[in-house]
Amino acid sequence: MNTSPPRSLRHAAARPSPTLEDLAVAAGVSRSTASRAINGGDRVSAEAQAAVDRAVVALGYIPNRAARSLVTRRTSSIALVIPEPDVRVMMDPFFAVVITGITEALRETDVQLVLLMSRTDDDSSRTLRYLRGGHVDGAIVVSHHKADSWARSLAETGLPTIFIGRPWDMAFDVTYVDSDNVGGGRLAARHLAGIGRRRLATVAGPADMTAAVDRLRGWREGLAEAGLPEGPVVHADFTTNGAVAAARRLLAEHPDIDGIFAASDLMALGVLDVIHAAGMTVPGDIALMGYDNHAVAETAPTPLTTITQPMVEMAVKAGSMLLEEIEAPGSHPEPVIYSTELVERASTSVAPTASAAKA
Amino acid sequence: MNTSPPRSLRHAAARPSPTLEDLAVAAGVSRSTASRAINGGDRVSAEAQAAVDRAVVALGYIPNRAARSLVTRRTSSIALVIPEPDVRVMMDPFFAVVITGITEALRETDVQLVLLMSRTDDDSSRTLRYLRGGHVDGAIVVSHHKADSWARSLAETGLPTIFIGRPWDMAFDVTYVDSDNVGGGRLAARHLAGIGRRRLATVAGPADMTAAVDRLRGWREGLAEAGLPEGPVVHADFTTNGAVAAARRLLAEHPDIDGIFAASDLMALGVLDVIHAAGMTVPGDIALMGYDNHAVAETAPTPLTTITQPMVEMAVKAGSMLLEEIEAPGSHPEPVIYSTELVERASTSVAPTASAAKA
DNA sequence: CGCTGCCGTGGAAGCGCTCCCACTTGACAG
DNA sequence: CTGTCAAGTGGGAGCGCTTCCACGGCAGCG
Structure with missing residues (x-):
């Protein structure tokens, strides 16, 4: 005699939810009709539809997704x-x-x-x-x-x-x-050129990401458009820490730059730190731009001008x-x-350092 | 004669993936044995197991989840x-x-x-x-x-x-x-008291959230523990903007406070703004604490001392x-x-305003 | 040497659903 | 009055899987 425990219901044990069959019985129709009524009611009489609808509510019927998906080959x-x-x-x-x-x-x-x-x-x-x-x-x-x-x-x-x-x-x-992203990069170049910066550099993103590559391309196009030389380009990994190292290099090799476009706000944050550490100001000595309109762009010590995307x-x-x-x-x-669109903030304002100019 | 289009494969049409049946045939066993072999191999001979394993690889067999879930009543x-x-x-x-x-x-x-x-x-x-x-x-x-x-x-x-x-x-x-959260609130009170602040206030979170309620309770316990009066409590909604309004009220009614515990970093940011707008400094005039160790706590104009949770x-x-x-x-x-743990930053340092003391 | 028991196995039932197909009905045209 | 057709319906097959059960074989035991 089989005395093994009822293994099959090790997980269920809850009240079994009503099946389509139950629903059909309750509504007084066949399974087929119930099914049709549930799925958009094609070729179902008004009475049948109503009866099924009522039964659905009464029984709290919820179709079994697994069963449905097994036959329809759709998983929803x-x-x-x-x-x-x-x-x-x-x-x-x-x-x-x-x-x-x-x-x-x-x-x-x-x-x-x-x-x-x-x-x-x-x-x-x-x-x-x-x-x-x-x-x-x-x-x-x-x-x-x-x-x-x-x-x-x-x-x-x-x-x-x-x-x-x-x-x-x-x-x-x-x-x-x-x-x-190309347009965004162009916007950055245009803006920095537009506020009179002439010795521009960029902290670009990783060369294996399309967003980074595109932003850089746009940046270059924008510079060319403004009649400016291409300027130095350093790459970082879109993170703050990565940008710190890149910016140090940049400033060491090109101490005279007056504008930097960082291809992400997180990187701009790192650049900002480095600039400050070097005893310079933003935007006084160097105008700085980020990208993404990340929340930190607004809360940064110097709020960042940046590019926003929907x-x-x-x-x-x-x-x-x-x-x-x-x-x-x-x-x-x-x-x-x-x-993409430009969002102007203090980090590229033409006025003197405006970090304390808050409401 | 049936000339209707093959509606049933409107979505599939890709090569039909092998079924357990196919697998069993390929492995030269029955469906039952194949099934057992796949699911942990209970009661399966080594040869059968090996044969099935080989067939799985050869056919690229992937069990159909819907079918499985239909019978096991588990969805994974x-x-x-x-x-x-x-x-x-x-x-x-x-x-x-x-x-x-x-x-x-x-x-x-x-x-x-x-x-x-x-x-x-x-x-x-x-x-x-x-x-x-x-x-x-x-x-x-x-x-x-x-x-x-x-x-x-x-x-x-x-x-x-x-x-x-x-x-x-x-x-x-x-x-x-x-x-x-209670412990975190207590930590905040203890820390502020520990650095010698005596006129303490808190910007608490919404009264309908347990985290907010608990932090406030801990804060009060901590104050009592330090022998300090309960001090003013204002509520906000855990957001920066919400905290701005609350902090204005707080400062207007209690201009002499020298320490504020904001129950979230986002709120602390708002409080910081208000303090600055009132012409006061952090931590000079008012020591400020946040909660959460949110990313903004570090990047804030004055980095925030805060409470961190894993x-x-x-x-x-x-x-x-x-x-x-x-x-x-x-x-x-x-x-x-x-x-929870305390993370100390500039906003509660005993030294004069240290916002420029970065590396 | 026959019996018990266990291991490995395959057949078959069914999980809950959709959809094909055949059927009944009633309306309407011929 | 019969034929045609569309609308509505129910029966039934089957999606791919797990699992119950019965069965053959083989070791161990008396």
Whole structure:
């Protein structure tokens, strides 16, 4: 005689939720009709629909997603892939904004957001396997480094995918949402030239990130446009600490510069520190610009002039584009580029050091 | 004759992924044996196991989650519920840290993180329905406001749930992870008293959040401990702007205070502004403390002394606790409280204004 | 040497759902 | 009055998986 414990309900044990069958019985219709009534009510009489609706409320019926997804081959969930080490994630509000934006695009839908963060290469392959496994209907990838080959790998799976930030590898048609980093860099050069600075330098981002490369390109274009020489360029990793080292080098080799464009606000913060440590002032001796309009740009000792991009909007767009492509596969939408704007603050004001000029 | 289009593969059309059946055939065993081999290999001979393993690699087999979850009644995913308006999410690195921590706890597991953000009440009920629907095996709730009744509602569903931050409603046994906010408040009072400040005030957080209430309680205890009077208390909403208004009121009514404890760094920033605007200095005239060890505490015009809590650790703990409770239902673990620490910076240094004393 | 017990195995049932298909009905045209 | 057709319905198959159960084989024991 079998006396083993009821293993099969080790987790359930709660009151079993009503099935479609139960619903159908309660509504006095067949399973098929109940199903139709629940899914948009195509080819269902008004009475049947009403009866089912009533039963749904009465029973507190919630369709079983697994069962549905098993037959429809749709999961009603999408993945957000973040191929970044945690440090960045924690420091940078960027990711929070992206999540908020995507969530916004997803409300009114019953699509859920699954978060996939992969730090190590090991994680990467797991993530890829997961994506391949048909566990989600689509993916949004926050693209950053040249190294990660997400773009190619994902494109090969045929899974609908949208990139936020132009991916490095464009040897095939990927859909992405980005801001006009080239234009942003140009804005920076124009602004610094516009306030009369002539010996300009930039602390650029890593050369393996498209955003950094584009900003630098725009910067150069802007300088050329203003008839200025190209000036010194140092690279850092978009972090404050990285920028400190880069700025020290910069100032040591070019003590006479009067304007610096740091390709991120976090880096500008580091540059600011170095300038101060060298006994110089901002914007008195050196006008300084950041990029991103990060919260710290406003709270910095000298509030930073910076470039802003509509990040939330971008994320919302990415979400809705993905939804579209899932709905109509094969319709490869065109990339969308959002324009950037200058935000003027004290760090480039023409007036003398204005750090105490607050309300 | 049936000439209707193959609607059923409107979305698939990719090469159909191999099923367990295919795997079994390739390995030369039965479906049952293949299944056993895949799931830990209980009661499977070494040869069979090896054959299946080989077949998995050869076919690139990935189990269908929906099918599995349909029969096991497990989804291998958990939800992170964030019942907050987006503004907060975007500004506060807290959430990013929580996500990072939970993800950390989840690696090495095949459990996925589903994000549930609910702004409106409408969202709330949707979220609750989702949670009820058995779409996840458990939930982590970032608990904040008195108003949201997540705690009770969720407890009633019997879904394994961990709260990050002690929930307001404790009329039943909930499991949570929190930091010792009372202790943190006490630390603040002790420190300010310790550097000789005697006329102390606090800008407390909203009275409907446990963290705010606890910090205030600790603050009062600390003052009593130091033999100091309770001093003025004003409330704000944990934001910079909110604190500005509160601080103005405070200074207007109590112009002689020489120490302020703001219950968050963001609020401290606002207080700092107000103090400066009133022509006073920090820490010269007024010593100022924040709470959270937020990034801005370091970059503030006057770097802020603050209280730090091991947020990542807390999130990791929440994740692993949830995993445990899912594994062994009914084992209601005890709440875990992490201790807090003081981080000393210029805003409470005894020396004269040290805002320029950087390296 | 036969019996008990256990190990490894495969067949088969079903998880809850969607959707194909066949069927019944009633309206309407011929 | 019969034929046609669309609308609404229910039966049933099957999505890919886990797990119960029955069964053959083989070791250990009396």
